[in-house]
Amino acid sequence: MDEQTGTNNNCKESAGSSICEVLQILGAKWAFLVLEELLKGPQRFNQLQRNVSIVKTQSLTDTLRHLVNNGLVLRKVFPTVPVTVEYSLTEKGKDFQTALLEMDKWVQKWGNPALAGQTSVQSS
Structure with a gap:
């Protein structure tokens, strides 16, 4: 596991694996959380950081x-002064919502009952 990006280097050896390809595209272990948060709409860095406070800067x-x-x-x-930076999903990023919704369904069925209902993917 690459500590900086959170990606699995073993995926490079598994050429042709679609799961490995997804992990290479998404990269960091926090990507799912960031994508889910940006599904709510564009956000500036500090706002995004507050909303995903579990993730270090x-x-x-x-x-x-x-x-x-x-x-x-x-x-x-x-x-602007200071410069304002806003992050939003591209069409490719928005298309990942389907996968997040399926993951949410799986967690609802098989996840830890004590954690059920704490997080869910927003449908738009």
Whole structure:
């Protein structure tokens, strides 16, 4: 496991595996959480950081950078003083909502009953 990105280096050896391809595209272990949060709409970095407070600042920065580089998240810079940066999902990122909804269904059925209902994917 690569500590910086949270990706599994063994996936590089498993050429052709669709799960490994998904993990390479999503990258960091916090990507699912960030994508779920951005499904609610565009957010500035500090707002996103508050909403996913479990994620440390550097990890959030790395995750966003990876998602931007892989075309799932759009980083828009506004020429204000200080500079304002807003993150939103691209069409590719929005399309991942289907997978998140299926994961949510799976957790509802098989997840820890003590945690049930604490998180759910927003449908739009």
